[in-house]
Amino acid sequence: MPDSADKLALSTLTVTAGRPTVVPDAPLNPPIVLASTYAAGGTAEYGRYDNPTWAAFEEVLGALENGRALAFASGLAAVATVLDLVPAGGVVVAPRHAYLGTLGQLSDLLGDGRLRDVRLVDVADTGEVARAAAGADLVLVESPTNPALEVADLPAVCAAAREAGALVVVDNTFATPILQRPLDAGADVVVHSVTKYLAGHSDVVLGALVTAPTTRGDDLHERLLARRKQVGAIPGPFETWLALRGLRTLHLRVERACANADELARRLAGHPAVERVRYPGLPTDPGHTRATAQLPAYGAVVAIEVRGGAAAAESVTRATRLWVHTTSLGGVESTLERRRRWSGESPTIPENLIRLSVGIEDVEDLWADLSAALDDVLEPPSP
Numbered sequence: 173m174p175d176s177a178d179k180l181a182l183s184t185l186t187v188t189a190g191r192p193t194v195v196p197d198a199p200l201n202p203p204i205v206l207a208s209t210y211a212a213g214g215t216a217e218y219g220r221y222d223n224p225t226w227a228a229f230e231e232v233l234g235a236l237e238n239g240r241a242l243a244f245a246s247g248l249a250a251v252a253t254v255l256d257l258v259p260a261g262g263v264v265v266a267p268r269h270a271y272l273g274t275l276g277q278l279s280d281l282l283g284d285g286r287l288r289d290v291r292l293v294d295v296a297d298t299g300e301v302a303r304a305a306a307g308a309d310l311v312l313v314e315s316p317t318n319p320a321l322e323v324a325d326l327p328a329v330c331a332a333a334r335e336a337g338a339l340v341v342v343d344n345t346f347a348t349p350i351l352q353r354p355l356d357a358g359a360d361v362v363v364h365s366v367t368k369y370l371a372g373h374s375d376v377v378l379g380a381l382v383t384a385p386t387t388r389g390d391d392l393h394e395r396l397l398a399r400r401k402q403v404g405a406i407p408g409p410f411e412t413w414l415a416l417r418g419l420r421t422l423h424l425r426v427e428r429a430c431a432n433a434d435e436l437a438r439r440l441a442g443h444p445a446v447e448r449v450r451y452p453g454l455p456t457d458p459g460h461t462r463a464t465a466q467l468p469a470y471g472a473v474v475a476i477e478v479r480g481g482a483a484a485a486e487s488v489t490r491a492t493r494l495w496v497h498t499t500s501l502g503g504v505e506s507t508l509e510r511r512r513r514w515s516g517e518s519p520t521i522p523e524n525l526i527r528l529s530v531g532i533e534d535v536e537d538l539w540a541d542l543s544a545a546l547d548d549v550l551e552p553p554s555p
């Protein structure tokens with residue numbers, strides 16, 4: 173990467189960071205290094221400690237988030253590693269609508285007596301987060317949340333948590349560094365499920381942590397790196413290389429997916445089979461007028477509540493042809509899912525809520541397919 177990297181735009185960093193030095197005959201891309209061990213006398217030593225393909229991926233993600241990145245085997249391996257920073261008997265604040273697997277880890281830690289308390293909050297309510305942060309060791313924020321799409325006022329939430337003496341960790345999976353950089357807003361650590369937008373092609377499971385470019389951040393980096401070595405929650409070099417290849421087009425994919433999501437959210441708000449659209453920033457979304465200044469665009473996940481309850485929502489997920497009925501999100505292809513089909517999903521998520529992960533296809537094709545599936549819900553049953 174050039175010396176003037178700090179002045180480059182995110183789109184340029186996405187393309188140029190993490191490349192081998194340009195010398196005659198050097199490949200433009202970092203190779204996939206398959207190695208369980210390295211010749212002695214250097215710093216890498218062993219395949220669980222270090223890998224050049226991880227380093228290339230980490231350089232790009234670190235540049236994008238303005239911090240130091242570490243790759244992990246999955247998003248949840250990254251979450252587990254960051255929760256290991258909490259001392260035994262500690263207290264964690266988390267979003268009531270955090271990612272299901274994250275909430276599962278927290279409830280296991282609480283059940284096992286590893287944590288003393290887990291305080292679930294509405295991240296859009298800064299006052300509630302600040303009150304819960306008193307006496308907490310770690311404040312975990314997701315913004316926007318999955319799948320309720322609540323948005324936190326990140327600078328205010330980070331300041332309140334820091335004031336209370338807690339570590340602030342932000343899961344930035346939904347927004348990506350293209351839309352929001354939590355470390356710049358005062359967070360200590362950023363979490364990513366790289367599986368989603370960063371890798372972006374629904375073909376790899378990977379995670380990452382990024383620490384702030386501060387003395388405190390460097391200390392956290394060392395502790396998290398030591399933990400990764402010890403626990404062995406490491407990604408495969410091939411998966412990391414795939415994620416790096418996907419990452420190169422992040423800015424273009426996010427831009428196009430956001431434009432599609434914005435257009436579809438507006439049209440969905442006017443569809444008679446849709447009771448409510450959740451899309452942060454959408455004027456017709458009454459719950460999300462607060463604190464949206466963080467996001468210049470609002471991401472590419474939209475949630476709709478379908479008239480006719482769970483059965484109608486299920487039938488929409490079965491009726492689409494382009495939109496694939498599946499879990500997960502953040503790929504180039506558009507997907508949808510009724511979240512309450514998972515028994516572990518929060519009962520405060522409506523039964524008829526469908527989460528849409530808007531991809532980069534033609535928006536008219538996406539609308540034609542989705543609106544036809546919604547029209548079917550309105551048709552009276554045949555006699």
Ligand SMILES: *Cc1c(COP(=O)(O)O)cnc(C)c1O
Nearest residue numbers: 246247248271318345365367378
């Ligand atoms: C998917 C997801 C995770 C978990 O990541 P995996 O890569 O599936 O382990 C964590 N947080 C959020 C917000 C997610 O969407």
